[in-house]
Amino acid sequence: MTSVAVAGAGVTLPPARRLSVGTIASYGFGSVAYGVKDAGFGTFLLIYYNQVVGVNPGTVGLVIMLALVFDAFVDPAVGLLSDRTQSKWGRRHPWMYASALPIAIGWLLLWNPPASLAEPVKLVWLFVTAVIVRSAVSCYEVPSQALTPELTQDYDERTRITAYRYLFGWIGGLSILLLAYRVYLVPSARYPNGLLNPNGYHRLALASVGLMVVAILSSAMGTHREIGRLPRVVIVRQSFSANLQELWETMHNRGFVVLMLAGICAYTNQGISYALSTYFYNYVWQFAPWALGLLPLALLTGATAAFLIAPRVGKRTSKPRAAFWFVIAGAVVQTMPFLLRLLGILPPPSNPSLLPILFAMFAISTTLNVSAFILGASMMADVVEDSQTRTGRRNEGVFFAGSFFVQKCTSGIGIAGAGVILILAHFPKTAKAGTVPIATLDRLTLFFIIVYGVLAICAALLFTRFPFGRTEHDARLARLAKSTEN
Numbered sequence: 001m002t003s004v005a006v007a008g009a010g011v012t013l014p015p016a017r018r019l020s021v022g023t024i025a026s027y028g029f030g031s032v033a034y035g036v037k038d039a040g041f042g043t044f045l046l047i048y049y050n051q052v053v054g055v056n057p058g059t060v061g062l063v064i065m066l067a068l069v070f071d072a073f074v075d076p077a078v079g080l081l082s083d084r085t086q087s088k089w090g091r092r093h094p095w096m097y098a099s100a101l102p103i104a105i106g107w108l109l110l111w112n113p114p115a116s117l118a119e120p121v122k123l124v125w126l127f128v129t130a131v132i133v134r135s136a137v138s139c140y141e142v143p144s145q146a147l148t149p150e151l152t153q154d155y156d157e158r159t160r161i162t163a164y165r166y167l168f169g170w171i172g173g174l175s176i177l178l179l180a181y182r183v184y185l186v187p188s189a190r191y192p193n194g195l196l197n198p199n200g201y202h203r204l205a206l207a208s209v210g211l212m213v214v215a216i217l218s219s220a221m222g223t224h225r226e227i228g229r230l231p232r233v234v235i236v237r238q239s240f241s242a243n244l245q246e247l248w249e250t251m252h253n254r255g256f257v258v259l260m261l262a263g264i265c266a267y268t269n270q271g272i273s274y275a276l277s278t279y280f281y282n283y284v285w286q287f288a289p290w291a292l293g294l295l296p297l298a299l300l301t302g303a304t305a306a307f308l309i310a311p312r313v314g315k316r317t318s319k320p321r322a323a324f325w326f327v328i329a330g331a332v333v334q335t336m337p338f339l340l341r342l343l344g345i346l347p348p349p350s351n352p353s354l355l356p357i358l359f360a361m362f363a364i365s366t367t368l369n370v371s372a373f374i375l376g377a378s379m380m381a382d383v384v385e386d387s388q389t390r391t392g393r394r395n396e397g398v399f400f401a402g403s404f405f406v407q408k409c410t411s412g413i414g415i416a417g418a419g420v421i422l423i424l425a426h427f428p429k430t431a432k433a434g435t436v437p438i439a440t441l442d443r444l445t446l447f448f449i450i451v452y453g454v455l456a457i458c459a460a461l462l463f464t465r466f467p468f469g470r471t472e473h474d475a476r477l478a479r480l481a482k483s484t485e486n
Contacts, residue, residue, distance in 0.1 A: 014153045014231050016477075019161065026222020027151070028164030030096070030144050032215035033103070035172025036208050037137055038407075040107075042274030043173075044180065044201070046415050051430060052198050053113060053122060057220065058423050061416030063123050067130040068409050074135045075142060075408070076251075079401025082143040083394075090227040091397070092150075093145035096220040099140035103216070104209045106132030112203035115198075134408055139218055142404050146396035147223065149381040150230045153477055155470050159314045159378040163307045168375050170303035170366075172211060179207055181292035186452040194289065195278060231394060250395045251402060255383040259376060260464045263406040265459035266327065266372065269452050271414015273334070275422065276448060283436050284341070284445060286349035289481060298359040301460040302366025310371040314378065319468040323375040324460045330368030331456030337361050372463075377403070379466060382473050389476055421447045 019027075045064070050057040078095070085091045088410075110129040113122050148161050182205040185194040194200060203217050279289045281295070313322045337358055340346045347354040384396050425444040428436065468476075 008267075013064045014150050014229075016153045017124045018154065018157055019151060020388040023151075023223065023226060024161055024164050024453060026219055027144075027147065028168040028219075029222065030140075030215055030219025031165040032172030032175075033171035034137065034141050034209050035169035035174075036176050036215075036364065037103075037107075037133065038169070038274075039173035039176040040111075040205075040208055042271060042414065043134075043177065043277055044204075045110075046275045046418060047195060047278045048111070048201050049122075049126060050419075051196055052201065053382045055119060055122060055126075057419040057427075058416075059419075060126070061122065061419035064130060065413065065416045067127055067134060071134055071138070071405055071408050075138050075401040075405035076398060078138045078142045079146070079395075079397035079399070082397035082401075084226055089224070090230055091233075092147055092225060092230075093220055093224060095143040096216065099136055099214045100213045101138065103133065104213055106136050107209050107212070108205055111201050138401070138404060142397060142401045144219065145377075145400035145404060147226075147230075148377070148400075149384040149396050150228060153385070154475050155382065156311065156315045158381045159311045159319070159374065162374050162381070163311050163379070164262065166370055167303055167307040168215075170300065170370065172215065174303070175211060176204070176208060176299050177299070178293070178296040180204055181289065181295065187289055193282070194201050198254050198432070201213035203250050223357040233394060249391055250387060250393070250398050253383055253387045253390070253399075254467050255379070255386055256399055256402065258462055258467070259383070260406055261378050261400055262323075262459045262462035263376060263403060264410055265455045265462065266369075266376070267407050267410035268413050268417065268467050269331075269455045269459070270369070272417045272421070272448070272451060273414075275415045275418035276444075279422070279427070279444070282433050283431060284338075284349075285354070287355075291355055294357070295362070298363045299366050302363040302368050305363070305367040306370035306374060309367065310374040313371065314375050319375045319379050319382075320463050320469065323379070323463040324373045326368050326372035326375070327456055327460040327463065330365055330372060331453055331460075333361055333365040333368060334456075335397075335449045342442060342445060342449075372459075376463070382468075385413050385473065385476050385480060386468065388480060418452065421451070 024233055041064075046057060046060055049055045049060045058429050082091055084097055085094060089097075106129055110126070110133055113125045117125060130178075147159060148165075152158060152159060180200075181194075184200040184207070185197055186200075187194045188197065191197040191200075229401075281292060287295070310322075311324075337346065346357065381397055384394060387399070388394050421444065424447060425440055427440060427444060
C-alpha cells in the first residue's frame with residue numbers, strides 16, 4: 001500500500017506580504033463554524049444531555065472522552081492527507097468544500113436523540129454522533145488552519161491573521177449564546193427554566209447548522225483566489241511505513257511539543273470553564289433571562305479587545321513572553337469573582353451592582369485569555385519553517401492537526417472534568433436556581449478555582465519553554481530562501 005508524500009526538494013516558501021482586508025476577513029470568517037461547534041459542545045452539550053435528556057453528567061463526560069480515541073487517529077490522518085493532496089484546487093480547499101455536508105448531518109443528529117431510546121442507547125447515540133461531528137469538523141478546520149503559514153511568512157502578519165480567526169470564532173460562538181439566551185432557550189409557561197426546553201435545543205441546532213455551512217463555504221470561496229500564491233511542493237510516492245516515520249519525525253519538533261503541552265493545559269481550562277458556565281450563570285450568579293441575553297455582548301467586547309491587543313503586544317515583544325503574562329493575568333481575573341464570592345466580598349445575586357462587576361471581569365478575562373490563544377496559534381504557524389529547516393518538508397497540516405486535536409481533546413476532557421467537579425460538589429439533578437444549597441455552590445466554585453489556577457500556571461510556564469522568537473524566525477527564513485534559490 002502506498003500514499004503520497006511531500007519531498008524535501010522543490011518546496012517553495014510562502015510570500016512575505018500583508019494580506020488584503022477582504023482576503024483575511026474571508027479566511028477568518030470560516031472560524032465562525034468552529035466557534036458555533038465549540039459553543040454547542042462546550043456550553044450546552046453537558047447540560048442538555050444531563051438536565052434535558054437525563055443522563056448522568058459524569059457519564060456524558062466519559063462518552064465524549066471516549067470519542068477522542070477516534071480523534072487521535074482522524075486528526076493526524078487528515079493533516080497528513082491534506083499535506084499530500086494534489087488537485088487543481090490545491091491541497092486545502094477540496095477538504096474545506098467537502099466538509100460542509102457531513103458537519104450539517106452530524107450536528108443535527110447530535111441534538112436530536114430519539115426520546116424513546118433507553119439510556120444506554122442514548123449514550124451510544126451521543127458517542128456516534130459526536131464522532132461524526134468531530135471528524136467532519138477536522139476535515140474542515142485542519143486544512144483551513146494550515147493555510148495560516150501558507151498565506152504569508154511574515155512573523156507579525158501571522159499574528160494578525162490568527163487574530164481575525166479568533167475574532168470570528170468568538171463571534172460564531174457568541175452568536176449561539178445570543179440565540180440560545182434570547183430566542184430559543186428563553187423561559188416559557190411550560191419551561192420556566194428555558195435551558196430545560198428540548199424543542200429549544202432542536203431549533204438552536206438548525207440555526208447552528210445554517211451558520212456553520214455558510215461560514216465554511218464563504219471562507220473556502222473567499223480564499224479560492226489565493227490557491228495560485230500558496231507554496232508549491234513536489235509530491236512523490238512512498239510506503240505507508242515511510243509516511244508513519246515522516247509523521248513521527250515531524251511531531252518531534254520541540255516547539256510543536258511545547259505548544260501541544262501548553263495547549264493541553266490552556267484548552268482544558270477553557271473546556272471546564274465553558275462546560276460549567278451555564279451552571280455558574282444560573283445557579284451561582286442567578287442571572288435573569290435579560291442578563292443572559294446581554295452576556296454575549298460583554299464577552300464579545302473582550303474578544304474584540306484581544307483582536308486589537310494581541311497583534312500589537314506580540315509585535316513589541318516576543319510571542320512566548322507575551323503569552324506567559326496573558327495566561328497568568330487571565331487566570332487571576334477569571335477566578336477572581338469566585339474567590340471574592342467565597343470571601344463574602346461580592347454583592348449577593350439579588351444586588352443590582354453585581355451584574356456590572358461580573359460583566360467587567362468577564363470581558364477582561366476574555367481579552368487576556370483570547371490574546372494568549374492568538375499568540376499560541378501564531379507560534380504554531382512559525383513552527384512550520386523550523387521543521388522545514390530540519391526535515392526539508394512543509395507539514396502545515398500535521399502541525400495544525402496536532403493543535404486542533406488538542407483543542408478537541410481538551411474540550412472532551414473539560415466536559416469530563418466539569419462532570420467530575422459537579423459530582424464532587426454533590427450538585428443535584430434538575431436543579432432550580434435559588435434552591436441549590438450554599439455549601440454545594442461553595443464546593444463547586446472552590447474546586448473550579450483550584451483546578452483552573454493549577455492548569456493556568458502549567459500553561460504559562462510551558463510557554464516560556466518555546467525555543468525561538470522573531471530573530472531566530474527571520475534568520476531561518478533567510479537561510480531557507482537562500483537554499484531555495486540554490
